[in-house]
Amino acid sequence: MNASASSQAHAPGKIALSPPSRAGDAAFKFLTWCMAMMIFVLVAVVGWELFAGAAPALKAFGWRFLVRSDWNPVSSDFGALPFIFGTFVSSLLGLAIALPLSLATAVYLTELAPGWVRQPAISLVEMLAAVPSVILGLWGIFVMVPWLRDHLFKSLQKHLGFLPLFQGHIYGVCVLSAAIIIAIMIVPIITSISREVFRAVPETQREAAFALGATRWEVTRLAVLSSSRRGIFGAAMLGLGRALGETMAVTMVIGNRPEISASLFAPGYTLASAIANEFSEATGDIYLSALFELGLALLLVTIIINILAHVLIGAVGREKHG
Amino acid sequence: MTNQSQMPSVKPQGPGPAPDPQPQRPPVGPSVTFDIQRLNVWFAAHQVLEDISMQVPPRAVTAIIGPSGCGKSTFLRSLNRMHDLVPIARVEGRITLFGEDLYAPQIDPTVVRRRVGMVFQKSNPFPTMSIADNVTVGLKLNGVRQKAVLRERLERTLRMAALWDEVKDRLHANALSLSGGQQQRLCIARALAIEPEVLLMDEPASALDPLATAKIEELIRELKKQFTIVIVTHNMQQASRVSDLTAFFYLGKLIEFGNTNKLFTNPANKQTEDYVTGRFG
Amino acid sequence: MNDLHHKWRKAKSAAISGLCFVCGVIVILPLALILFHLVRQGWSSLDLSFFTHLPKPAGESGGGMANAIVGSLVLLGLAVLIGVPVGVLGGVYLSEFGSIRLNWCVRFAADILNGTPSIVWGIVVWALVVVPMKGFSAYAGGLALGFMMIPLVVRATEEMLALVPNTYREGALALGIPKWKSVLHIILKIAGKGIITGVLLACARVMGETAPLLFTAFGNRFWNHNLSEPIAALPLQIFSYAIGPYDDWHRQAWAGALVLIVVALAINAGVRIITRGNVPSTTK
Numbered sequence A: 001m002n003a004s005a006s007s008q009a010h011a012p013g014k015i016a017l018s019p020p021s022r023a024g025d026a027a028f029k030f031l032t033w034c035m036a037m038m039i040f041v042l043v044a045v046v047g048w049e050l051f052a053g054a055a056p057a058l059k060a061f062g063w064r065f066l067v068r069s070d071w072n073p074v075s076s077d078f079g080a081l082p083f084i085f086g087t088f089v090s091s092l093l094g095l096a097i098a099l100p101l102s103l104a105t106a107v108y109l110t111e112l113a114p115g116w117v118r119q120p121a122i123s124l125v126e127m128l129a130a131v132p133s134v135i136l137g138l139w140g141i142f143v144m145v146p147w148l149r150d151h152l153f154k155s156l157q158k159h160l161g162f163l164p165l166f167q168g169h170i171y172g173v174c175v176l177s178a179a180i181i182i183a184i185m186i187v188p189i190i191t192s193i194s195r196e197v198f199r200a201v202p203e204t205q206r207e208a209a210f211a212l213g214a215t216r217w218e219v220t221r222l223a224v225l226s227s228s229r230r231g232i233f234g235a236a237m238l239g240l241g242r243a244l245g246e247t248m249a250v251t252m253v254i255g256n257r258p259e260i261s262a263s264l265f266a267p268g269y270t271l272a273s274a275i276a277n278e279f280s281e282a283t284g285d286i287y288l289s290a291l292f293e294l295g296l297a298l299l300l301v302t303i304i305i306n307i308l309a310h311v312l313i314g315a316v317g318r319e320k321h322g
Numbered sequence B: 001m002t003n004q005s006q007m008p009s010v011k012p013q014g015p016g017p018a019p020d021p022q023p024q025r026p027p028v029g030p031s032v033t034f035d036i037q038r039l040n041v042w043f044a045a046h047q048v049l050e051d052i053s054m055q056v057p058p059r060a061v062t063a064i065i066g067p068s069g070c071g072k073s074t075f076l077r078s079l080n081r082m083h084d085l086v087p088i089a090r091v092e093g094r095i096t097l098f099g100e101d102l103y104a105p106q107i108d109p110t111v112v113r114r115r116v117g118m119v120f121q122k123s124n125p126f127p128t129m130s131i132a133d134n135v136t137v138g139l140k141l142n143g144v145r146q147k148a149v150l151r152e153r154l155e156r157t158l159r160m161a162a163l164w165d166e167v168k169d170r171l172h173a174n175a176l177s178l179s180g181g182q183q184q185r186l187c188i189a190r191a192l193a194i195e196p197e198v199l200l201m202d203e204p205a206s207a208l209d210p211l212a213t214a215k216i217e218e219l220i221r222e223l224k225k226q227f228t229i230v231i232v233t234h235n236m237q238q239a240s241r242v243s244d245l246t247a248f249f250y251l252g253k254l255i256e257f258g259n260t261n262k263l264f265t266n267p268a269n270k271q272t273e274d275y276v277t278g279r280f281g
Numbered sequence C: 001m002n003d004l005h006h007k008w009r010k011a012k013s014a015a016i017s018g019l020c021f022v023c024g025v026i027v028i029l030p031l032a033l034i035l036f037h038l039v040r041q042g043w044s045s046l047d048l049s050f051f052t053h054l055p056k057p058a059g060e061s062g063g064g065m066a067n068a069i070v071g072s073l074v075l076l077g078l079a080v081l082i083g084v085p086v087g088v089l090g091g092v093y094l095s096e097f098g099s100i101r102l103n104w105c106v107r108f109a110a111d112i113l114n115g116t117p118s119i120v121w122g123i124v125v126w127a128l129v130v131v132p133m134k135g136f137s138a139y140a141g142g143l144a145l146g147f148m149m150i151p152l153v154v155r156a157t158e159e160m161l162a163l164v165p166n167t168y169r170e171g172a173l174a175l176g177i178p179k180w181k182s183v184l185h186i187i188l189k190i191a192g193k194g195i196i197t198g199v200l201l202a203c204a205r206v207m208g209e210t211a212p213l214l215f216t217a218f219g220n221r222f223w224n225h226n227l228s229e230p231i232a233a234l235p236l237q238i239f240s241y242a243i244g245p246y247d248d249w250h251r252q253a254w255a256g257a258l259v260l261i262v263v264a265l266a267i268n269a270g271v272r273i274i275t276r277g278n279v280p281s282t283t284k
Helices: A003-007 A023-066 A081-112 A115-129 A133-160 A175-199 A203-211 A216-245 A248-253 A271-278 A285-321 B072-078 B109-115 B131-141 B147-160 B180-193 B210-223 B236-242 B260-265 B270-276 C002-045 C048-052 C066-096 C100-114 C118-133 C138-162 C166-173 C179-207 C234-242 C247-275
Strands: B034-043 B046-056 B061-065 B089-097 B116-119 B198-202 B228-232 B245-250 B253-259
Touching: A023 A285, A023 C066, A023 C100, A023 C118, A023 C138, A023 C179, A081 A115, A081 A175, A081 A216, A081 A271, A081 A285, A081 C002, A115 A175, A115 C002, A115 C247, A133 A175, A133 A248, A133 C002, A133 C234, A133 C247, A175 A216, A175 A248, A175 C002, A203 A216, A216 A271, A216 A285, A216 C002, A216 C118, A248 A271, A248 C234, A271 A285, A271 C118, A285 C100, A285 C118, B034 B072, B046 B072, B046 B253, B061 B072, B061 B236, B072 B198, B072 B228, B109 B116, B116 B180, B131 B147, B131 B180, B131 C179, B147 B180, B180 B198, B180 B210, B210 B228, B210 B236, B236 B260, B245 B260, B245 B270, B253 B260, B253 B270, B260 B270, C002 C247, C048 C066, C066 C100, C066 C138, C066 C179, C066 C234, C100 C138, C118 C138, C138 C179, C166 C179, C179 C247, C234 C247
Parallel strands: B061 B228, B061 B245, B116 B198, B198 B228
Antiparallel strands: B034 B046, B034 B089, B245 B253
16 A cells, blocks of 8 residues: 555655564464464373383283282382272372362352451462472471371271271371372362352342241352352362372372272372382383383373363353353 | 535435446545445344445544444444454455555555554553553554654644643553543544544544543544544534534445535435434434 | 241351351361471571572581572573463463464363373473483473473463453554554553463462472482583472481471472462452462
């Protein structure tokens, strides 16, 4: 477009603007596109490296890997069952401890807390999420585990020792300790998501319940909790996903023994802890490859749980944000 | 100010067969800013403007009036190619600016927007920038770096926007510290800084109180001495106060276009008359 | 009879409300306990030598974590160099150029990455970088942390840019400037505070990570002089001291943990105070 010809009719002494070029927009769009594609590249890299690393073990053991219980680096005999067992027991137990606490806290923060308490309390819960795993583990080894060993576990064995769950020697470091530490770590995320789920319930629902003469708790139960079942389940799944991947704190309090036991007081081992403890010392390709296979199993389980969680929460999120 | 000898004659487009498209028009010179020929705009499958043809003269204010949803804003945004930003929009027809086709394939829309400035309904000064930075941002990002030029341009456009005296002592205050009316005048100054030839205004005073509105209208009367101004307004009294020509749109069609006084006192079309007398709106 | 039943319902409601309050207290209790113990066990060890001296040989008492603190900063710097440009520009694409379908796919993939256990990042970067380089290095550690930052920053950037009203985009383009200039100089500035918030929170998160560094940065009892060599990091040092046999190491682990948590909480609290709680939800 000839800018000079028609501008003569107007302001004289027009200042020169830089000549435009459409190349700038195209280059910028391409650059930012490449950066966005890096996300897919990263997913591919993670998948590729895990599969490539696990390939020798996959070839040697196949699917039996997941159900065998021997873990013998000397004889190159590897089975992942103790780790899968330890991971699931500690994570599910941790979730069982965390879920009621988180829901109650979320109910308190959303429905019951007076206005001035709300924001500081929410911030405090979110601060808990900011505590690095290794610090929680440090506190776990030197403070929590000794206390549990000498107090809670002793009385549990005294009163409930007839159950196989609470039998056996109490070391302190065990599956139950790991579950408690996991619970502490996943409470913030479950609370946070549950809070959003509860907030998504329209105020009119609560008002309708109040108008029927319901008490505060009944309003919460009828209007909020019953319509939030899906979201709560999703929050729990998200917490579980976080729990499965926890490494440092769990490694420091679980005892690191690849055993399957009925007792909660027995030391255990998780997929993540096994990798953390043994990777540096892994000699031989099969040993290393077995650890990669543990990593692959861990990643796949985590992905499935997280997808499930997002499907459940996604509906809630979409309604709220539009 | 209207110059009757420069006014092209326009037939009122009431119900009936559409007039001849006249593809062999004589070339238009600087007596016409925009020559719009058979403009049609669709958003996805929905047609918003149908067969709009009109000519906008320079150094005058042309008002676009009509009830909500009649396509006024869509028409305005066709004049500076803002629809390029909307993927589902489709523009057909021919719009020329001082004789040059705006939508020719080799035309860069960025250049069009340098020549045709726009002021929006809700004032939108950039919130992270000061008053001075808001005014000069268009110049800076278009390559003008010399501080002396920027300073001079800053004062000149703020004076043109009748804002200089109110802000000259706090040019570095954040733009959002101004009142609503002042923010809108700031946006006008920002648009004027890059020296466009046309100023498009989309209901510029609709969010302002009467005092601020009066200031904007007075500003428009001053600015038209230098620029072509096209203003969309849903306020008929404003159109009659401020404009030289008025175009009445209804349901995507141009119903009548002509001298403002005549359109309001003695409209040629029944629909126009019904609208300006308030029988519908 | 009705009155009694009503009283019972009200009492039950009050009791449950009390229970919820107690649960809230239980939830916050560990945070208080951890801080209490960190201060009690670690404060006395925080002297100048802790911040300026290297670790002493195994078994000897004394020494400090100077190399670990500096190492953490170096690794954070590398992570930011990788994570922030890729993350911000990626988020820009999603917000300014993306389509609904592509954005959904990228968000989904980013969520998968965000949910990836940190130990997995460790072994992936080990295979990717440490093996070809035939050794542990600061580069590998920084890369692992940077990879973790990318999906966090992409989501935070996209979220913050989406909050910028469209009228500013239109206003910028109406000045006749090309889209790329309008995004870089105007739109990003408007979303700037929120994006920086997201980046800071990602930094705080990544700074406390241990697992990805176990087989990449590996740790170093001395100063790192070359980024292609192993490097110490605060979380790594805390971990190896905590599980070690010496009481003096345990003492230092507490001190290091106190430093680490003060920094992490200061960033988190500071960011939340400045933004009054409006942080990108994807960094929670």
